[in-house]
Amino acid sequence: MQQRSDKWNITGQLDELRAQGLWRELRPLDEASGVTVRTAGQEWINFSSNDYLGLAGSAEMQNALAEGVARYGGGSGASRLVCGSHRAHAALEEALADFKGTEAALTFSSGFAVALGTIPALMGAEDTIILDKLSHASLVDAARLSGATIRVFPHNHLEKLERLLQTAKGRVLVVTESIFSMDGDAAPLEDIVALKNKFGAWLLVDEAHAVGVLGPQGRGLAAALGVDQQVDLHLGTLSKAFGLSGGYLAASRQVIDLLINRARSFIYSTAPPFHLAHALNVILNLIRSEQGEALRAQVLGIAKQAHDLLASMGVASPPGAAAILPLIIGEASRAVAVSSRLRDSGFLIPCIRYPTVARGSARLRITLSARHTAPQIQALGQALREALDFQD
Template sequence: MSWDLQPQIDDWRAQDLWRELRLVESTQGPVVKVDGKEMVNFSSNDYLGLADSEVLKQAMQEGVDFYGAGSGASRLVCGTLRPHRDLEDALAFFKRTEAALTFSSGYATAMGTIPALMGQGDTIILDKLCHASLVDASRLSGATIRVFPHNHLGKLEKLLQTATGRVLIVTESIFSMDGDRCPLVEIVALKERHGAWLMLDEAHAVGVIGPQGRGLAAELGLEGQVELQMGTLSKAIGLSGGYLAASRQVIDWLINRARSFVYSTAPPPAVAHAALVGICEILQGKDGDTRRGRLWKNLALLKSDPLPTSAIVPWIIGDEQKAMDISSQLREAGLLIPAIRYPTVARGSARLRVTCTAGHSEAQIRRLLAELAKVGLGESAAPAEA
């Protein structure tokens, strides 16, 4: 087999699937500077506008002053620094679980957790639209993988009836490309009826949904019925890293068996210190409530019929080239909204994935609506259906 990748590169370019990195020459925020041009940013997952928060920047500096720049080694080799332990205690309290464990990223959380708990003879049942990290981790586990159509409870129940070994249902509270919610009440009822466990990825819900932004499980009063609550520090919390909140027994097992934890240098302690401040002082305080209020007000302005159920509002284009062309037109108008294409979404379902934040102004939202209308994507152009 040839090691010349150019034919494959040319093929991807021909299919309008090639991607290139854009250089952002500013901090993350509602307005960013790209290629020397200021643009209103509707592509960020910084839902509460904390990435450039003065409080978090000060907390990060404090973390560097107190604990240094790096962690030295993995936590099992070099010991656990205080901010990592404090953050995990805060996460467990925040998510109402016995314990929590932090990882270097959300991807690493999935890759460590699922293979540590599942193996040959077990069954993992995934929603078809689960994030790539959940799919990759399930494949790595060696367990039998079954997939049900997106949010299809009937198919999920049929798969539960024939599953063998330990059975784990894996889904997301908010799906990252469609912005819709999983039917969590019904899924919990099914998993309890069939003796399965549930892993719920709350990456796009934490900070945005539920009391104090604790997520969909908290909003529905189901925190105690979800065995594995996965999340990230890189979206509404404005930093980086991932976590798994669960029972003390599960967390102790992961400390010993989750390879992405055992064999990775711990994240910088300053990040953990800043995340602790973000969760305890912002998300669970008045500032968090204020930011969530602004976010939902912006979302109602962006789309009122029906109201969005998350901070993610996709406009489905379909054709990859057309999506690229519309994204380019919006960029010329000073709006940063990249086209999302295969393999991130299915072929023929290319889209503009608009994300709102608490930091956007009413004028910026109205400007977005005006430019969308110019390219034929007014509110009648219907975002993705759940």
């Protein structure tokens, strides 16, 4: 085994990662309760989770899962096209389509699987995909897998997008996130919609970090801006504000029917458990309710406090309302050191480094939850100042 590893230079690759400050390792938690996590007798306030509404460990979630397991048991046993499709899946997909205002929806095992199944199923070698430079890795990988010509425009650069649309060949798909996962800023969706309409392109919007947090009933940024009916492909996850796992694509009935027949990550994956679909439907109803509205108000209020905190430290906040706040550090080694100091102070904020973000733009990605409190934000501010001063 050692000889084979040397042949492939695995040891050298690992040493290089360490030398560049890009080494990563798994750190299993013993317990996660709300925004508090514990392991090996230590405890931290978690500012790195995407559980924006604080639903993952809620009583409502536990009850929904228990009810689903009692009713449906464990695994689904097969892929959706074999014998793994259940009424619970259909009910969730009908509810998601109603939520997003589309004719139909299809659920996948993850948000990554949605992208990998959807884009190659719709686009091919004669087509063009135009992506925002900061689009999520799943969208980039899916575009590459499709075989289409790929064009990239600088982040939120509308003039470049328009020039690319003018010269694009074949069927044209514009791809963007609504709230960007690493920067927390918003896409200019109204302008992007106008451009895609002008040139007859389709538009895919990944609302992973906006659904549940923004818009009427938590339907996302496109709905908040009133352009949701002009988005052709609505992609989202069920693992962030929803607090569970999975992903979905909401679109026309014809598009969903095509995905059922061509999306390889859907066709060749075992269906998500029936009880998971049941629980997600319960949580979707909660997100659309007055309780969901109250949770949105809580997380956005906490996010504003955190925005103000960073502003007081001279850190510019990203435009748009979101629960993601990046603190750009720069060099990966310094970001690792600041993250480590915060961990010693009782705050869990792992640093984000290349290749997730560009070299030289390593950062702390602070994410907020409805379960965070004002005193916790104040304490974070003090710990951040001390960690940054120590590094200076």
